[in-house]
Amino acid sequence: MKPMFSRRSFLRSSGGAISGIAVTATLYAEEGLGRSKALSQPNDLRFTEQIFGLNYTDTERALVYDNVEALVNRMRTRREKAPLSNADTPAQTFDPRLPGEVYYQQENRVRVYSADAGPLPNDENIAYAPVWKQAAWLRAGKITAIRLTDIYLQRIQKYAANLECFVTVMKESARKEAYQADIELQNGKDRGPLHGIPYGLKDLADTAGVTTSWGATPYKDRVPTTDAVIVERLRAAGAVLLGKTTLGALAYGDLWFGGLTRNPWDLGEGSSGSSAGSAASTAAGLCSFAIGSETLGSIISPSGRCGATGLRPTFGRVPRTGAMALCWSLDKLGPICRYAEDTALVLSALNGAGTGDPSSFDWGFAYDGKTAAAEDMVIGYNPVWFEDATVSEVKVLTDLRDMGFTLQKIDLPDMPYDALLTTLDVESAAAFEELVLTNRDDTLKWQEPQAWPNTFRSAYFISAVEALQVDRFRRKVMEAMADVYRHVDLIVCPSFAADMVVITNFTGTPSLTLPIGMEMRQSTPLLNQPAPDPDRRKKPYPQAITLWGTMFREDQLIAVGRLLEEKYRFFEQNRPVLNTETTP
Template structure:
């Protein structure tokens, strides 16, 4: 869920700290406030409580916040501020768990217009497809191809699971993409899948398919470390919603995959997750391990989360097909919370159609996540590509020669440049404040000093310097930005951008729009290249059809990295 945008975390933080919350401001934090009044000779000196909020403290708050109040105006609120600070202490003492939701649910741009709850996804036919002779070739097959082999009895789920477990053991440490192997659970789930498939009990396209889950999804009785030293021994007593739904779909959990510490970047408490295509590079973050393991053929697909680039960026770096669904499409219950209004759950796969098969198993409302909604999803959707219009959000001088643009135009898709108002980067304050809230208790304990190689401590502490009013004003400004983006989206069916989305990335991410990353090889210097398609809210089915049509014009998703030492 970490930031993977052009601004560095330090730059974002520096530009966004615009105010100071008195909730975290004892007088000592700003010097000593008003000094003691000199006592007359022969009397006891007047004692002043060093933690008492003073007029000088309020002046400092106003100054940092860029506000101008008179002394008289500040004196009028002094008692209220002191009283509020006592209330803050009482709230902090309450047992607020990480699973406690905020009673305000972010709704993307009015919630979209699609109603209903029908969800169905079918894999394309693979008639005549036979099992490759080498296990390595089996490991790189798509979900639909593996499903065909399972249903035609050319392979069992136990055999397939052992292939992936063997590869995880062989390459997982070198790539630093695995936190925990779930071998016993995987074999048990695979045996159950085989029994059911033999009796023609078919749970759907994922039945018997091994996968890896980002290690911020709670797994009952299994380590869930969040990639960070302070949580390295954490073992939940429940499963996350995504884990529950994949189990119900018959998928087989073979590994908990690495993530950047507390969902930032690709550095976790045991190392740096590698890009299998170029091990000198990290895999980007924060769904680092899911992307790396999928690219290396260690799992059939991975599950990740995104707050601001954490599915799209590692998918680009590791050259896999990653889908960031619409906000609220998938329940986040049991996933480490970072940003209440930005966190999303999605799949990282080999090809676009695989993303559809996984999404169908994951999506739907959940009373434990107020943001999760029921919306229809039917794949394959009926789409006449000759009636589709796509906006180009990449460099204007590159549109005519861009291979993705050429492919879409060859299919009859109309591609035109789209003009977007620059995204107001000040709104990243929303992410920082929500992250600071999610990790407030952590920040106020010594545990935070155990967090290494991370800039989160600065961000968590810095979030305390953003007043509540400014946070809510930023959320209101976000509403305006969403409305403007929807207006400029106009009659386009999708937006195509370079990398993780070009100029449309931040708009789509903060607006909750779905996006899919299509790998497009490399630039000749070992740097990965890709294109992102952004769709309409809850329009993943149409978006994936368009992505598949684009992807099928190339063979990048069929290529595999060399894993030799």
């Protein structure tokens, strides 16, 4: 027998988000079945009261019951007469700057530590060279932008399919842009350190006339008519766009509509995500750098897995206009590179407010490789975070001390940080309301309990009151962490220790994740695959550490990152062994 109403019809008619009490008001069947006699009384609200820990009297329940239909009608009217697209931003915008706090001001300028690029090496070493070296070779006439671009296009042709790291390769337009860069440089027009440098772009940033799929089946044929602001800025800086890199569907994980992006160090495991293709292609030497994005670990996680260096900027530094919105108060765009100072060069080109993103603002960014890492910097840590750490992670503490930095033990406030995730659930569900209401969320490949479709559906049962309470709690976390940073300049710990991924994404502060060596471990299973046999032989994989900075002090993160990088020389000593064999 067909039920009087289904979960789908319930969500379509009400949304369920009005403190869960919309349940009763939706018991009008859309097909003219009338009011359900079994579920049409004030006492039916008891179920939702239990969900939200409420205990109304019969009188209170009757009054609430009379109001619910009006509340749901407002929602229905809004959906019918004012449908929203992913590009529509909320009126309320998140600002990570706390009232009364004084933040470090900078003028826009960037200078790397060394300017001596040395002689031009072979093609593979050119591909793995830092951006600043490639830029120096271009200006010295030792290489052309066309040759540099062709080196990467050839590597993409050879290795990208096996890594499943590019959605679209833009060969023709890339060569045209490279040719134009050569002409301009020969004629004395220098657009800056990215002029003639090839890069990959996460496929959630719009490119006019070129598919921008967001990694998801419902949008795999989506072709925007305008460029994202960051694309315009990189073009103005003279960078050469090689193509669109893969991302886990709707910026989660490494599974996208066309495959599963692989770790260059082991094709038997995923690259992690959601900036899966950006991290994999950069670590594999398929581009000079790439653009990633992070809402909750999407730069940190794949950078650590693939051995890349990922900078997550302060929230609001980089405008997101023309990029897919997942969570307006959390989304951040940033560079994924192989070398720390390259992130400074890219951030300098991206930095600044942009029309269309009310959360973006103008704030100068400066980095000087000669002076940024002052010896009086204090680095916070907690020994507990390193109790289960790898040898490489623990060694970082000793090495930082040896570099002359003061390490200070800190404790983070004891707070229920997981509660903050309610904001992510609510905002992401709002951003993709259309998918749920039209049932197109069913077309997404990943349908597990932790996947987006289930998150979106479940979010409709989150109390609107609780969503606001969590926002108030977020402010308390911001204030508490601001107090922690009054005593230290930055914090160091394993990337997923101490709730730092959650905390710092919600406070809006920056981070830098970089490889520090190779560690023996077992392969991480591919999505929906069984875990490997615990007796299976371990093999070496990249090991990363994350530095967590205070507001607007990316320069300090990059400077300390450069010193660690100089000590460990990761890509000088380690490179993935790439091949063109069929993926497992």
